[in-house]
Amino acid sequence: MDRRELIIGTGAFALGAGGITALASKAAEAANLTLVAQPARFAINGAVTENMMSYAPDQPPPVIRMKQGRRFVTDLINKLPEETTIHWHGVRVPNPMDGVPYLAQDPIPPGTAFRYDFVPMDAGTYWYHPHCNTLEQMGRGLTGVLIVDETIDPGFDTDLILNLRDFRLGPGNQFIEFFTVKTAARGGTLGTVMTANWAVRPVYDQPAGGLTRLRLVASDTTRVYKITIPGAETRLLALDGNPVPDDLQPLDPASPLFLGPGQRADIAVRIPDLEGSLIDVLTEVQGQGKVLAQLKAAGPSRNRAITDVRPLPSNPVKEPDIQSAERHDFVFGWTPGGDKPQLSLCGSLGFTFWSINRAAWPGDFPNPTEPLAIFKQDQSYILSFRNETQNDHPIHLHGMTFRVLHSSKRPLSRQLTDTVLLRAQETIDVAVVADNPGNWMFHCHVIEHQKSGLSGFIRVA
Numbered sequence: 001m002d003r004r005e006l007i008i009g010t011g012a013f014a015l016g017a018g019g020i021t022a023l024a025s026k027a028a029e030a031a032n033l034t035l036v037a038q039p040a041r042f043a044i045n046g047a048v049t050e051n052m053m054s055y056a057p058d059q060p061p062p063v064i065r066m067k068q069g070r071r072f073v074t075d076l077i078n079k080l081p082e083e084t085t086i087h088w089h090g091v092r093v094p095n096p097m098d099g100v101p102y103l104a105q106d107p108i109p110p111g112t113a114f115r116y117d118f119v120p121m122d123a124g125t126y127w128y129h130p131h132c133n134t135l136e137q138m139g140r141g142l143t144g145v146l147i148v149d150e151t152i153d154p155g156f157d158t159d160l161i162l163n164l165r166d167f168r169l170g171p172g173n174q175f176i177e178f179f180t181v182k183t184a185a186r187g188g189t190l191g192t193v194m195t196a197n198w199a200v201r202p203v204y205d206q207p208a209g210g211l212t213r214l215r216l217v218a219s220d221t222t223r224v225y226k227i228t229i230p231g232a233e234t235r236l237l238a239l240d241g242n243p244v245p246d247d248l249q250p251l252d253p254a255s256p257l258f259l260g261p262g263q264r265a266d267i268a269v270r271i272p273d274l275e276g277s278l279i280d281v282l283t284e285v286q287g288q289g290k291v292l293a294q295l296k297a298a299g300p301s302r303n304r305a306i307t308d309v310r311p312l313p314s315n316p317v318k319e320p321d322i323q324s325a326e327r328h329d330f331v332f333g334w335t336p337g338g339d340k341p342q343l344s345l346c347g348s349l350g351f352t353f354w355s356i357n358r359a360a361w362p363g364d365f366p367n368p369t370e371p372l373a374i375f376k377q378d379q380s381y382i383l384s385f386r387n388e389t390q391n392d393h394p395i396h397l398h399g400m401t402f403r404v405l406h407s408s409k410r411p412l413s414r415q416l417t418d419t420v421l422l423r424a425q426e427t428i429d430v431a432v433v434a435d436n437p438g439n440w441m442f443h444c445h446v447i448e449h450q451k452s453g454l455s456g457f458i459r460v461a
């Protein structure tokens, strides 16, 4: 079938990934949601920024809410002038729903649509973004928050979501180039305007004396956030969608919570009793605290206590068997050759700087290179991630949740996650049960690193 012939506007549209569902005719399951990827304009920082991209008309991408264990169906309509896909970061979906060009589905041409249909197994804070021309599409705005609600009510007064990201804006608040060669070959190119929910330093009213579930999502392409919330009682509930494995602890004002690109944190915050009190959510920029957003106590006190906060229920992730696990080493480094990648439909920076096991990802093509590893379905594996560079690399695996075992450099708790932040020259071992068959992308979530070589995939068969 030639999808390019089926154009939106007549109501007819094509579905990719053979055999997923029938055409979206009356017979098919109704979509819970329609997402329209489209050009947008929005005043992030005073003047209107043109040439943005969103999943909603002239506003930030919607927060998608799913229910744990309930089927979710969405039609993505592509009204962008270029190909796109959606990847559901951290959600364990069947491979054809994973949104990776060619490994999972064909890129979705402009003027067509694609139906995503899956059941989210795990509750928690996740996010969604394209996996095609990602530096630019994410850079222009296509990063949204996805919440999978627990089957029980965890009992907070409010749920406050902060989609944290930068935009690279220059004079007149218009986009400037998304990367420079020099920074792409190092830590990545930072944005110029820091935002939460596409706003600079927004203030959110929260019930005084109440318990807020603060969900932080680092959806930036580059920035590693160093989060502190001084001035309020806090408890760290979950990282990357999964409840913390140890007892609930306050965020330590003396040691920031590092959130690399792609990572999330759920934090219980006890709002002060006094109406009008302000709490800063801070990151650090060049050693200085920088306000990302503020929470403002509103109304009469609800007199909640931080000690009312209970651990979240754990997700149904299989525990790896460390004894029988086979070990695989992955070395993240510079690329030896420095070859030029070929141009692909889903975007290339035009440079190769990075590698996994000394090989650079050549780009997104119909016949991808060989997998970095082949895992047997339902076997346990230990993956040893060695960063031989001076830069941070948030290493992300699609399709499966893994458990952090230990670091060569620092104490780490045994968190379940989809993305682990490797600091300079650090080795982190993780373990996983390869329970989801398919070809799963495995890459650094600093998008310039991903797009200039630090990418590959693992096959589970």
Ligand code: C2O
Binding pocket: 087, 089, 129, 131, 262, 396, 398, 441, 443, 445
């Ligand atoms: Cu957040 Cu390969 O993705």
Ligand code: CU
Binding pocket: 087, 088, 089, 090, 396, 397, 398, 399
């Ligand atoms: Cu992902």
Ligand code: CU
Binding pocket: 392, 393, 394, 444, 445, 446, 449, 450, 454
């Ligand atoms: Cu990296």
